[in-house]
Amino acid sequence: MTFQYQSLAQHIAQKIYRSELKIGQRLSSLRQFAEQHQVSLNTAKSCYELLEAQGLIYVKPKAGYFVQSQAQPLHSIAQPQHLDFDAIAKQVSNLELQIEIHEASISSDLIHLGSIQLSPNLIPIDALRRSIQRALKHSKSEDFLYSDRQGHSKLREALSAHWAEDGIFIAKEEIYITNGCMPALSTVIQNLTEVDDSIIIPTPNYNGQLQLLATLKRKILEIPAHADGFDIDRLEQAMRDSGAKVCLLTANFQNPLGFCLSYADKEKIAQLAAQYQCYVIEDDIYAECAYSLKRPLPIQYWDRKGYVIYCGSVSKSLSPSYRIGWFCLPSRLKHLRAKILTQNSAVNTPLQLGLADLIYSRAYREHLNQLKPKLMRQVEQYRQFIMQAFAGVEIRINQPQGGYALWLQLPQQIDSLKMYRYAQQHSINIVPGLVFGEDQRYNNCIRLNAGHQLSDEIERAIQLLADWAKKQI
Template identity: 45%
Template sequence: MAFRYRELAEVLMQQIQSGYLLPGQRLPSIRAMSQQRALSITTVKRCYELLEAQGYLLCRAQTGFYVRERPVRQLEPEFPVFDHASQQVDNLVLIAEIQQSAMNEDRVQLGTVQLAPALIPVAALQRSLVRANRRAQARALAYSPSVGEPVLLQALSAHFQQDGISCAQQDMIVTNGCMEALSLAVSVVTEPGDTLALPSPCYSGQLQLLASMGRRVAEIPSTAKGFDLGRLEQLMASKAVSACLVSSSFQNPLGYCLSVADKQHIAELARRYQCPVIEDDVFGECGYARQRPLPIKSWSTEGWVIWCGSVSKTLAPGYRIGWCAGGRFYLQLRQALLARRLAVNTPLQLALADFILSGEYRRHLNQLRIQLADQVNRLCDSLQQHMAEQGRFTRPDGGYAVWVQLPENCDAVQLYQIMKAQGVNLVPGVVFSARNFYANAIRLSAGNPWSEEMDQAVALIANTVKALS
């Protein structure tokens, strides 16, 4: 379905990027643009709000919308180049301590990559929960089928189809969040002691998971644009790894989204070398553009990609509902599932299915993308203002993680400890590697609506970095 406000936004965005609309130029008023384009006032208003959130327009009280000065292109972070030796994960204590600290709600929330409660459509979710379980009656009190409620599988399949992702309901399994989906996939395609290839830096939760399952990791060098596919092919071709675990769309912590060509290439490598690729696509629906990027799975013609995701980053972490599409490994995944647990929460599955089928989830995503773009832009603007001389940082096109590289002699763990005492949460870079890389980097989260308190926290971080350097 095409949204007219997004179509207008695309036109205006192209005019800004081409220089037809110049920085500082005032756009027609909402009413004037409505008349010029024969669109409703609501449509133009939503278009302007979207472009404002994405950093293209600036709203000035009483005067209107102006083309915003595009930020000076900040130098991107630099990343180490290293060998891909197999490694055990041995920094679990630090990872666990930082994760626990990041959950403290009394601190300024720049640590955990999690949606703020204010961004969760609580009332709509509650209506779906009541409506779905009233409809189901006694069915809601029973165990669901081990692979998931049929109505939820149908709803997910239809939802993905709207984004151009072909995923039949009979190919999917509902899981307790994305981490269970990843765990299930790892258990099926590898054995204890096996090595998996991971782009580095990578999500610390993935490292924890592999360590708990007795797997080793071979880290692949990355940049803010993606990771070294040549290195990945070397590992696959030499049989040095049994599988690959990647996030191709808005990866945490770097925020990159691989190109279509790169995704096609990874799917082809998996087929050519018969090396399973486990795709963690939990941020796939957190992009700022109208069209959701397709996952690697879309080019997996022989089923060597296991696609995993959940609603934890887009809707409600507490729902703990995820999925995996197993490809050629579906039957093995289903069999392994029976040895692990009986079922996923039935009432929440039914509620999520109702939320999707009613159109509420799509409406929520459309608003969330605008909100996330605004929050990330505000965080990056704050970093540009306060830390331009102390660090380099990413400007992601999706998700809500921002990677910041500090001066080489700045110890990010020490910074983390100082900030924790000052009431500010952040995550030091060392937890995103099994090899203690990224000692002078931090990851910040833009999962909360921007506030003056958060801007002051960034300023405090900048001053502390200056003192430590």
């Protein structure tokens, strides 16, 4: 449940980040605020207290509430530039480098600027522990036998009910539980395509997906992505002319650019999928990491013909170690059910039941409501510090609308692979832009994780990278 004071606080926070409310500007008094928004004084007070806790406003005794000073206004941070190129089907050429960088990105011995993951302090560990304990206490004897390969009915029911609160209606019979999002994508891709088939994908795109496609020996057909999404006309052209059976898309807070497609674009994509009979595999793993309290709808919401396969997990919104994901099989693909069930590995039953309890107890919803404003504030702190550290270097940073991936575009003479090697020598983990597409077109870019609190250690690591970049130019 979203409380009114949280919604109001989110609205004011957005105004602060957009500089619609200026640094040092005095806010309405509690009584004035309550009257303006037609809420109680208690609601107004709770709203201001939340904003104060987030460091967005401060109170002066007997003077009122004021907008907190920030290092640099948002509008002065330039967005990465859009690169244009022709879509040509090709194999992912750097699989060995992809694997090396992936293994390094999850190393616990390095400073966490590589893999996109939440800091433990943002994970509701106590609530997870209580839910697992309750789930075990109330489990039935059959829960300790071999589990249903489609997933436990309690979890599928819980997910269906959870999504319905956000306006996403998927029956539990269509939900298949997997050991994370990547196994879900792998299963769907293998059942819809053959080796050497082309899959349409916007780039720069999550390097883990490219690594998966390389491992499965699928070709990629890249279309240009940018800060606001990607060109739907180019997507239609690829669907119409390439003969591709599948495209792999993230519409909500794509990794690494962080964009969220408009509802008009999502509806158009669903229509194009049906028109050209090109399946859309939708990876919606970041949707619940929106900065607004309302979760954005997926492409699947507009699917009327069964050409969108909805996939996701709780790895980014809850915990990267909680290996539970899913894909949702529309009725058009029911004929694949038996084959899919033979391929789908059974998922740990106690963890499934624990997640179901977390959802039904409302602890997961409460966690999301608390996480979103924290993420928004934390990501902006990273952006401001990066600009400060790289002062004198012409860099561009994305402004995510959700999630916590940061995409830095550096001057052309900066080699991101050399920066990655340098960072490794100093126990720092980053991901070079080279692995987010083909033809080395993103070699002057890097991706950073902003899921951990901006500690002194991380600030020193970012400053070290900035100092190295300054020497290169």
